[in-house]
Amino acid sequence: MALRLWARSAANALKLSGTGGARAAAAPAFSISRFFSTVHDGLKYTQSHEWVKTGDGVATVGITDHAQDHLGEVVFVELPEPGTTVSAGASFGNVESVKATSDVNSPISGEVVEVNSKLSETPGLINTSPYEDGWMIKVKPSSPGEADALLDAAKYTKHCQEEDAH
Amino acid sequence: MASAGLAGVSGAACPLMRLVTMSSVPILQQLHLEERLLRCTPDNWCIINDSTAPATIVMGVSGRVSELVEIQPVLRDQVPVVRRFSGGGTVIVDQGTVFVTFICNKNAVTGLQPFPRDIMSWSGQLYGKVFDRFGEFHLRENDYAFSHRKFGGNAQSITKNRWVHHTSFLWDYDVKNMDYLKIPKRAPEYRLARNHTDFLCRMKEYIPSRSVFTDGVIAALGEHFSVQPMDLQAILSSHEEFVPSTKLVSQQDLEEIVSSKESFRV
Numbered sequence: 330m331a332l333r334l335w336a337r338s339a340a341n342a343l344k345l346s347g348t349g350g351a352r353a354a355a356a357p358a359f360s361i362s363r364f365f366s367t368v369h370d371g372l373k374y375t376q377s378h379e380w381v382k383t384g385d386g387v388a389t390v391g392i393t394d395h396a397q398d399h400l401g402e403v404v405f406v407e408l409p410e411p412g413t414t415v416s417a418g419a420s421f422g423n424v425e426s427v428k429a430t431s432d433v434n435s436p437i438s439g440e441v442v443e444v445n446s447k448l449s450e451t452p453g454l455i456n457t458s459p460y461e462d463g464w465m466i467k468v469k470p471s472s473p474g475e476a477d478a479l480l481d482a483a484k485y486t487k488h489c490q491e492e493d494a495h
Numbered sequence: 496m497a498s499a500g501l502a503g504v505s506g507a508a509c510p511l512m513r514l515v516t517m518s519s520v521p522i523l524q525q526l527h528l529e530e531r532l533l534r535c536t537p538d539n540w541c542i543i544n545d546s547t548a549p550a551t552i553v554m555g556v557s558g559r560v561s562e563l564v565e566i567q568p569v570l571r572d573q574v575p576v577v578r579r580f581s582g583g584g585t586v587i588v589d590q591g592t593v594f595v596t597f598i599c600n601k602n603a604v605t606g607l608q609p610f611p612r613d614i615m616s617w618s619g620q621l622y623g624k625v626f627d628r629f630g631e632f633h634l635r636e637n638d639y640a641f642s643h644r645k646f647g648g649n650a651q652s653i654t655k656n657r658w659v660h661h662t663s664f665l666w667d668y669d670v671k672n673m674d675y676l677k678i679p680k681r682a683p684e685y686r687l688a689r690n691h692t693d694f695l696c697r698m699k700e701y702i703p704s705r706s707v708f709t710d711g712v713i714a715a716l717g718e719h720f721s722v723q724p725m726d727l728q729a730i731l732s733s734h735e736e737f738v739p740s741t742k743l744v745s746q747q748d749l750e751e752i753v754s755s756k757e758s759f760r761v
Contacts, residue, residue, distance in 0.1 A: 377655050399608065399610040399612070399613070400610060400611060401611060401612060404557065404681070405556070405557035405582075407556075407557075418655070420654065420655065423556075425555070425556060425557050425582040426582070426611060427582075427611040427612060427615070427637060428555070428581075428582045428583035428584070428611065428615075428637045428649055428650050428651060429581065429582045429583070429611035429614075429650070429651035429652065429653055430556050430580065430581055430582045430651070430652045430653065431610075431611070431652075431653040432653065432654045432655055434655050492608055493608075
């Protein structure tokens, strides 16, 4: 199982390096790469592979590069309506890929104030730009500081390495 | 987390897998049961439904009716159309279909990550043990096939800590029923633009009986799990407050699609 996952990751890396220009442009200078998935400093992460960016009273949420790589091509995204209450650790929507729907869980609690409407027409943004154009929801946090308990980039990277090592 | 079952050959405890076997249960009822067991229980489940009635069209969660279904004949012949909770494509199921569903905790299989391709690979290995002696079995993209002909279609739903992998197996099929389905825009590469008849095959042409197949599945499961048969009636009466997302597409919705001639998700 580990060998197959490594081989798939290697194939993805080779494919990504072929289009590296576009991908490098999407990644900020402060990103660090481990294995074949990109992890950004400055974000917080969950063990279920979501990220959250906090600031100015609104938090932005999406799924990680590791998640989109393992999910495959995203063909459909289901998101909540603005005004919906989300709870930390609970599902707020789902993505469809490779014949599967996969729940996406909110890293924090609060109220959805905006959803990424581009994902209805272009769900593949989650694959091509998971941390930028592929953001999913924006949340007004109900518990400021809740994100502090989540994983930082280094701990999330270690978590992914441990999962992929099986 | 599911409780551990009996010790396996190595002495290590095998996870418990609760087995539900049924026959001719309507697919809508089966899917409601699966959603309930996925969302409301902590256990591992295998559900086998041998045959179903009435013949029903089942779409994936994001399917667009107008792109996947020949609506006029469906309305004329009053064929039910269901939108299920899992991803994937559109099938028409009937008395020739055998369903096998696995519902598992994410830790039920050691080292298996809860992602679609990982789960599909694991299932392909399990079913290889069932089918290898009957034909040239392959997991082709996301389908089970003998050689290049599909006999099993898969779909999944993955939550934070659990997943469902369910399969509709073509023990037999009525070629006339395929006329209710359009050839999908998104098709596996190995299909090579073949029509339904050239793309599909019937399991009954490879395997002696349905029970040989289902017994083989249970035996293969027994290598990974401690399999415990369960009483269906006891399960049907539990968690009745849960509202499943799998829904029947109403006749009114189908008629509106025809009258509007627009493609929209119902």
